[in-house]
Amino acid sequence: MVTTPHAPEVFHIYDTTLRDGAQQEGLRLSVADKLRMAGCLDRLGVTFIEGGWPGANPSDTEFFQRARTELDLQHATLAAFGSTRRAGATAATDPQVQALVDSEAPVVCLVAKSHDRHVTDALKTTLEENLAMVTDTVSHLVEQGRRVFVDCEHFFDGYRANPAYALEVVRAAAEAGAEVVVLCDTNGGMLPEDMGEIVSAVGEVGVGLGIHCHNDSGCAVANSLAAVSAGVMHVQGTVNGYGERTGNADLVSVLANMQLKYGWDLVPDSCLADATAVCHEIAEITNVQLPGRQPYVGSSAFAHKAGLHASAIKVDANMYQHIEPELVGNSMRMLISDMAGRANIQLKGAELGFDLSDREVAARITTTVKQRESVGYSYEASDASFELLLRDELGVLELPFHILDWDVAVRAGRDGKDSTSASVTVSVAGQEASADASGNGPVNALDHALRTVLEPMLPRVGDFELTDYRVRILEQGHGTDATVRVLIDTTDGPHAWTTVGVGENVIEASWEALADAYAFGLIRHA
Ligand SMILES: CC(=O)SCCNC(=O)CCNC(=O)[C@H](O)C(C)(C)COP(=O)(O)OP(=O)(O)OC[C@H]1O[C@@H](n2cnc3c(N)ncnc32)[C@H](O)[C@@H]1OP(=O)(O)O
């Protein structure tokens, strides 16, 4: 445990994935996506879910309408986002403000200008009118029975330019009834050192403060924590750090740091233990691949490759891990590569159910792995091929079929018609069989032929489906004679596995990965 600030009596975890997260380039969410994501966010135990900006577009308006009947939130309260009223108008007659009321969200989060130049040059109004916009909009929404938070846009840059005015905006919001005034690092350029100083200075206003950081300096999580240490009671962020430009503070990292490092009791442990599943499910919905290196929840967050790490992990897993991965629903993985030592092999063997405690056996397998990796195999990405190698080295590999010969032909006719055919002969339990097949390419034709010949004798292959096929040239600078590595992903529904093949001939390399994929599936998931 590190030296930590005291937990405030009330602390808000405020998620803005559905609003600020949706401002990420390339991210497009339907109302159904947002409703599903809100359910995921609720599982995480966050205090507030900002659903969008009702009135800004039909989808966000519809989200709040449908949320009333389609969402059954157990932990979170829904918040609607909008801006202070237009200059020169009144909050009571501003259609955007009315849309916030109509959303029926119990919480409204208003964005307000707090940087003097943004008021005069972007809003094109006076500093006094901007204060009136804040006061009028907050008090109107409070009168309408809403809890109101105010996001002070560009607060930190504004504070540097004109601290007195930035503080006046905070005071205006507080005096009008805002429950929390959120200091926003809108351009994301702050560093943690300055963050604490400015937040402490604003603390003198005496209103609950929040923090909203963008990640343009790569410090969004650190800045959020610095603000928390300086006394804010509300932190905003997005799942997977989605957001405009370089994104927002990754809310899961901020939350996990506070709960696991500060020891604050913010969400039920079971919610935090769902974090990895939630982040991956949300990544599925957004169709934005979750980086393996995402802190806490990425697939590599607790993956160990180096031999020295594995040898210490064998003694105590936490020697190379900052937390127990299960606390956030993740798990430790041992990677097999040319950087592996005996310990990696032993731990991976144990993970796969093999006893490799004999040092000599483990050392021999380590040498084989290194030798094969040196000619292009990669076991890090192909657990299934590693298991076949392991079984072979241990003398327990019982192949369900043996390939006797195979052949593939690609023809391009003068008439413009192309055709590809393959034939495969195998023996299964001493019985020989052959099949021919065509396909829309040599690998596809070989796959059809192998499936055709095996299925009558080994019907499980009917459930196998190839889901991905990747080829990589291993020696840059070579032309078409380069060695290639082929990786094939296969599934039978509940399980998925990856196999590798290597060779100078892409069809041979593909065939090796393909035949291993069928063999592994029949051995492991028969
Ligand atoms: C820092 C942030 O991320 S804040 C959130 C930003 N998110 C978004 O902008 C996404 C949703 N936005 C939208 O759909 C549209 O911009 C709308 C519906 C809000 C407004 O659209 P339009 O009426 O066409 O105006 P437009 O987007 O061109 O300009 C924004 C207007 O709001 C005004 N405005 C900007 N901030 C504020 C504020 N805090 N309070 C009051 N008015 C504001 C601008 O001065 C401008 O006024 P103008 O129309 O008189 O020029």
Ligand SMILES: CC(=O)C(=O)O
């Ligand atoms: C309000 C907001 O999203 C920002 O200032 O970044």
